[in-house]
Amino acid sequence: MNVRNRVALFAAFGIVAIVGSQLLAEPKVEKPTPKAEAFKPVLTVEQTMEGQGSLIKRIKGGILDEEWDDASKAALVLAELSNTNQYHNDAKDYKDWAKALSKDSLELAKALHKRDGEDAKRLMQKAAQNCKSCHEVYKK
Numbered sequence: 001m002n003v004r005n006r007v008a009l010f011a012a013f014g015i016v017a018i019v020g021s022q023l024l025a026e027p028k029v030e031k032p033t034p035k036a037e038a039f040k041p042v043l044t045v046e047q048t049m050e051g052q053g054s055l056i057k058r059i060k061g062g063i064l065d066e067e068w069d070d071a072s073k074a075a076l077v078l079a080e081l082s083n084t085n086q087y088h089n090d091a092k093d094y095k096d097w098a099k100a101l102s103k104d105s106l107e108l109a110k111a112l113h114k115r116d117g118e119d120a121k122r123l124m125q126k127a128a129q130n131c132k133s134c135h136e137v138y139k140k
């Protein structure tokens with residue numbers, strides 16, 4: 001085989017190798033860009049508030065009857081319910097009160113879990129202040 005043919009053969013192998021490797025390579029899959037899904041509460045504001053009202057009653061009763069675990073669980077649910085409440089209104093003050101109530105409820109749940117009645121009462125008042133502030137502006 002002369003030099004030209006060798007070079008041609010070499011080049012041909014090279015091309016086969018490159019094309020082959022591309023055929024064997026994993027197909028390039030476009031990764032879907034994750035879309036941030038807007039959170040949509042399944043409850044209306046009225047249902048949310050009726051829920052918050054009944055949870056507050058359960059917490060108060062729990063403190064009086066020293067049913068700490070039940071009161072603590074109710075406070076946790078209130079924390080999440082209030083967390084969802086922020087999506088019922090775009091106004092910053094509304095969201096801030098809803099988030100503050102959520103945060104206070106989490107602290108309240110901890111105090112109840114520790115059976116710390118005094119701290120629970122203090123946190124209960126702190127939490128209730130958010131109810132009052134938001135209602136003054138937004139409750140018709």
Ligand code: HEC
Nearest residue numbers: 045046049052053056094097098101130131134138139140
């Ligand atoms: C961030 C705002 C906000 C916070 C915080 C808030 N509420 Fe409300 N609440 C509202 C609004 C708005 C309404 C009026 C709803 C309507 O009828 O349109 C309302 C109404 C209510 C009602 C009347 C429900 C009905 O049937 O109309 C109750 C009961 C209630 N809230 C309980 C609570 C309790 C208890 C807390 C605190 C633990 C609380 N809310 C905290 C916004 C809030």
